[in-house]
Amino acid sequence: MRQDNSSGKAYHEATKHSYLSVQLDPNYIDASTQPIAFKVYPKFYRRVKLNLNNKIHSFIWLTSAVTLEKVYNNVPYKLRVNPSAGALYPTEVYVQIRGVPDIVDGIYHVEVENNCLTLIYELIDDGLESYIIPNKSISGFIFFISSVYYRSSWKYKNRSIRYCLLDSGHHLGAIAASAYLHERDIQLIFDFDKLALNTALGFENKEFITACAVSGEAQDQKVRQLRLQVPFVCGTDYFEANQFIEDSYQTTACQTSQKQQLKQPQFDFEPDKFYQTVWNRRSIRRFRKESILQEQYLYVLQKLEQSIPTENFEEVEIYSVVHRVDGMLPGLYKGANLIKAGNFSEQTGYLCINQAIARDCGVIFFFVCEYTSYQTAMQIAGFLGQRIYLVSNYVGIQCSGIGAFYDNETQQFLETDKDVLYAMAIGI
Ligand SMILES: Cc1cc2nc3c(=O)[nH]c(=O)nc-3n(C[C@H](O)[C@H](O)[C@H](O)COP(=O)(O)O)c2cc1C
Incomplete structure (x- = not known):
């Protein structure tokens, strides 16, 4: 029996784009008013400078690293391992480290701008386990993703709830990729008392926890809740x-x-x-309208079928609209099943608010879901999105996330009642 998810659906419904809504509110903003995208704690906090030659440091660094700096229209951009809607980067990462040689047991903020860990809380017999997996103690790492939502709502207003959650899923995907490279397993956890954790971390209304990822050994041991309040710094x-x-x-x-x-x-x-793929991952800005090989497309599909390491789950279904794949009939597919044949490139370009990447790509994926937890569903969509980016780049094709589409018209095109959570374009 499905639980009542009406509130999730209602919020998704309330943030739908339509042809009219986009005409009425085209989202123009003054770039000079953009809030800063890097959280930095005051300088008196103790810091650990990350060193790529140290395996543990590099594991943490690669979860969030800046990988390209560029200036566009006189504005400097620092692009990262994780993509982000509008390059606004609402996500922050905290990591609890326990029982790891040469690192003080504590809760650290990952200071992405300066490649360091900031110790924001020292552990004694307390810790964050009790908020997520009661009666267990983790020796190793627990990553927490949060969202400094104003970085995104500054531009995308109410629709940014979607982007905060999708970005969080991408960031979890970046953590999973770093874990893979460092030969570590991880487990994503979505179902826990996030509100209690926000209070413990002193987030006020300005930041909220979206998920966590555990990489370590669990022992049966009760850990007490934090003995002190963690000081809050606005992001x-x-x-x-x-x-x-x-x-x-x-x-x-x-x-x-x-x-x-x-x-x-x-x-x-x-x-x-x-490793090179993770460092060089980028969003394509324009496709050349060339065909991709069928084996490249099938490779991406095959990797999408691999499991997602979590016990908390939502079944995200993926439609493919094939425009340009050698040896394949253009049309709308679900898995290997052709639902309707035809060249729909102009139509998907229109559906994604007239974005050329949705028209000129080889394939555009649409993620739909009927969920009980909206936050989990959106984050799983983002997590799979990160996998598509990395696998596509790995096999030599390009990719971009697409968060902007006319929701109802896309549902009609896909012939589904389920919410459309996200789209991704791949191609050359
Ligand atoms: C949730 C999400 C939605 C996005 N939506 C769009 C989109 O609608 N159109 C687009 O051109 N790029 C989109 N992007 C790509 C971002 O613009 C891109 O990630 C960002 O500029 C950073 O660049 P990078 O991915 O090359 O590091 C999206 C990315 C994410 C994660």
């Missing part, structure tokens, strides 16, 4: 509250996801090549 230089975002987060924070058995995915990537 932006100024802040404007958005009541819709706060309500949508709060109401969907503790919805329970579907359950599945934990299973680690099995990949056979060549380590050096995959």
